[in-house]
Amino acid sequence: MNEVAGSGWDTLADVVSVVALLGGSFLVLAAGVGALRFPDLLARMHAGTKPQVLGLILVLVGLGLRLRSGAAVWALVLVAVFGLLTAPVAAHMVGRAGYRTGKVRNDLLVADELTRDLREARTRDEV
Amino acid sequence: MIWVVACATMIAVGATFAIVRAERGPSMLDRTIALDITVTAVIAGFALYAAVQRRTDVVPVLVVLSLVGFVGSVTIARFAAVEPEGEGRVRTREEVAAEEAERRAAEEAELRPGPAPEEHHGGPAEGEVR
Numbered sequence: 001m002n003e004v005a006g007s008g009w010d011t012l013a014d015v016v017s018v019v020a021l022l023g024g025s026f027l028v029l030a031a032g033v034g035a036l037r038f039p040d041l042l043a044r045m046h047a048g049t050k051p052q053v054l055g056l057i058l059v060l061v062g063l064g065l066r067l068r069s070g071a072a073v074w075a076l077v078l079v080a081v082f083g084l085l086t087a088p089v090a091a092h093m094v095g096r097a098g099y100r101t102g103k104v105r106n107d108l109l110v111a112d113e114l115t116r117d118l119r120e121a122r123t124r125d126e127v
Numbered sequence: 128m129i130w131v132v133a134c135a136t137m138i139a140v141g142a143t144f145a146i147v148r149a150e151r152g153p154s155m156l157d158r159t160i161a162l163d164i165t166v167t168a169v170i171a172g173f174a175l176y177a178a179v180q181r182r183t184d185v186v187p188v189l190v191v192l193s194l195v196g197f198v199g200s201v202t203i204a205r206f207a208a209v210e211p212e213g214e215g216r217v218r219t220r221e222e223v224a225a226e227e228a229e230r231r232a233a234e235e236a237e238l239r240p241g242p243a244p245e246e247h248h249g250g251p252a253e254g255e256v257r
Binding site: 017 | 135141187
């Protein structure tokens with residue numbers, strides 16, 4: 001009885017891990033398509049963040065559910081935490097450098113608060 | 128095991144598209160993002176391999192890869208500079224050859240005997256009154 005229940009849980013974990021791995025792989029594919037097709041830097045950053053956060057976590061959940069060992073799962077948690085900590089830092093630096101070197105296309109932006117604020121600050125300085 | 132093939136195909140195609148974007152550019156930052164996606168695809172590939180083989184010893188590789196990708200993109204973004212139009216493009220063989228010939232011609236013109244150009248030694252001293 002106990003054995004049957006155990007194998008049932010194992011099967012469930014395997015099925016969930018396959019679904020998570022498929023989802024994570026699909027997000028990697030989506031990021032590749034987005035990086036190739038999108039027109040400017042910010043849009044490509046938007047596409048690239050998908051596998052770096054949600055896709056990575058899905059893949060790691062899938063892997064953890066298949067490995068089912070304590071040490072490996074903690075290392076995977078570490079990878080996920082690194083991903084969550086480093087993705088915003090890298091995105092901030094790339095976005096800032098992109099804006100300063102003129103890689104941001106203004107005609108594609110719906111709202112551009114940074115340019116507006118910079119202009120306001122400049123006029124305030126001049127007064 | 129068809130899901131393994133499906134996952135591997137999606138990861139491989141995504142990584143290929145990202146590499147194509149890294150080749151096209153047009154700027155260094157676009158390449159950084161594309162290579163970030165490539166590193167993530169590699170991580171996903173390793174995770175898929177570990178999951179299929181149920182191997183625990185591959186997990187440290189994931190930790191290392193997740194840190195390496197971050198350091199690379201931050202370093203490039205820190206030193207991003209304004210590039211002239213078309214500068215970030217990968218040049219073709221003919222363009223490289225033309226540039227090389229131009230550079231060599233300039234060097235030979237410099238080595239040719241005759242009156243040395245002003246900026247080299249032998250010219251009058253800067254600010255000299257004659």
